[in-house]
Amino acid sequence: MYKFIIMGIQGCGKGTQAKLLCEAYDFVHISIGDQFRWHIANHTKLAAKVNRIISGGNMVGDDLVAKVVSERLAWHDWNYGFVLDGFPRTFAQAEFLFENFNINGVIHMEAPDSLVRERVLARRVCSGCGLDYNLIGHRPKTEGICDVCGSPLVTRSDDHEEAIGKRIADYHTKTEPMLRYFRRLGIVVDINATQTIPKVHADIRAALNLPDSRPLNSLTLHSEREFAKGLPS
Numbered sequence: 001m002y003k004f005i006i007m008g009i010q011g012c013g014k015g016t017q018a019k020l021l022c023e024a025y026d027f028v029h030i031s032i033g034d035q036f037r038w039h040i041a042n043h044t045k046l047a048a049k050v051n052r053i054i055s056g057g058n059m060v061g062d063d064l065v066a067k068v069v070s071e072r073l074a075w076h077d078w079n080y081g082f083v084l085d086g087f088p089r090t091f092a093q094a095e096f097l098f099e100n101f102n103i104n105g106v107i108h109m110e111a112p113d114s115l116v117r118e119r120v121l122a123r124r125v126c127s128g129c130g131l132d133y134n135l136i137g138h139r140p141k142t143e144g145i146c147d148v149c150g151s152p153l154v155t156r157s158d159d160h161e162e163a164i165g166k167r168i169a170d171y172h173t174k175t176e177p178m179l180r181y182f183r184r185l186g187i188v189v190d191i192n193a194t195q196t197i198p199k200v201h202a203d204i205r206a207a208l209n210l211p212d213s214r215p216l217n218s219l220t221l222h223s224e225r226e227f228a229k230g231l232p233s
């Protein structure tokens, strides 16, 4: 069984790589963003709590995030392993994880801040169906219009220069202590995230010494889409 953590700044393609890895090896992809979306779609008590926090203009705290992850891991449906995406967020959570689960590896997706900034600024989302576009990697056929439903494309409200700068700074402040901790344990693999999706995927498998997998759905692997769907920050 393999237990991995994938780390990388929003826009580095980590969601896409986590999905590919899970598809190849039947791991369970535990994405914090997806967990919250699931709770909201199912109108759980937790979703009500999250709604109260957000409508009060606050961010969901690390304690609530940790609770969601613990509950999800307690399902124990991950027979072949899991890839944690969007967690841990703090040094304390990193320690908790390592003490309770034998983490085999931390996939550290490296991309320069300038590239992340450029990618996020180019990101557009369809106002109708929610499909992601990117003016660099995945352009719509007609400028400003969704290929699928024909609705106008818009910029996400949190994708402006100042907010991105803050997200990048926050990411480094929070991540570096965790990375140092994981590095001391000797379980970090550094992956160049600026390459194509198939190349990044191949590098991850090689760095983790994973055996050959089943063939991947070529659609996912060769998608023009270079950028992972952003998690709520």
Ligand SMILES: [Zn+2]
Pocket (backbone or CB within 6 Å): 126, 127, 128, 129, 130, 131, 146, 147, 148, 149, 150, 151
């Ligand atoms: Zn659309």
